[in-house]
Amino acid sequence: MNELYPIFLKVHQLETLLVGAGFVGLEKLTFLLKSSPQARVTVVSIEISDEIRDIAANNDNIQLVQAAYHPSYLENKHMVIAATDDKAVNKTIYHDAKSRYLLVNVADTPEYCDFYLGGIVTKGNVKIAISTNGKSPTTAKRLRQLLEETIPEDINEMVENINRYRDTLKGDFEYKVEALNKLTEGLIKKD
Structure with missing residues (x-):
């Protein structure tokens, strides 16, 4: 059974810690920035790849800390991604984050993930x-x-038009939902 509850986080308003700056760290950072280019991320790693250095050089929201992981790096963070090549360190990060009630993702270890990317x-x-x-x-x-x-590429135009239409609707919430449902039912009708 899949018990995941999907949410969309405004990560540009949150502080994210990424521990690990090798291939997996690069993958996680790239994925995060693809979806949310203004994400605020602190990257901590003993070694930092040139690719991650290049990303940070072009993005003021990415802070690099060249050091070993320490629990103090969790302070003032909202979520944590552990992407080191050391399973023991990743497990420590997980337990440290959980003790602070932080959301955590340990790369390639589903049992140590509160969320997946x-x-x-x-x-x-x-x-x-x-x-x-x-x-x-x-x-x-x-x-x-x-x-x-x-x-279709023009779906955004449709969304913008529906949003403008929604702003013109008068009435209570139920009325607006009914009107918008009627307007958009053609999206799923089959011939």
Whole structure:
């Protein structure tokens, strides 16, 4: 059973700690920034890849700390991504984060994750998140590719038009929901 509850976080308003700056750290950072280019991330690692240094050089919201992990780096953070190549360090990060009630993701270790970085499709204001409950990231990737090809590029124009229409509606919440449902029912009707 998949008990995940999907939410969309405004990570540009949160403080994220990423521990690890190798290949996996780069993957996590790139994914986060693809979806939220203004995400505020502190990257802590003994060694920092040139690719991550390049990203940080072009993004004022990325702070680099070249050091070993220490629990003090969790202070004033909202969520944590552990992406080191040392499973013991990742496990320590997980337990330290949980003791502070922080959301944590340990790369490639679903049992140590409060959240997953799933596949994301973005077309303007439309954003769709895909998860396989941590079981198959490659399946999420393929579904993302399928949806990117299927969803029309002009969907954002439709969303903007519906938003303008919504602003003109008078009445209570129930009335507005009914009017918008009627307007958008054609999206799923089959011939």
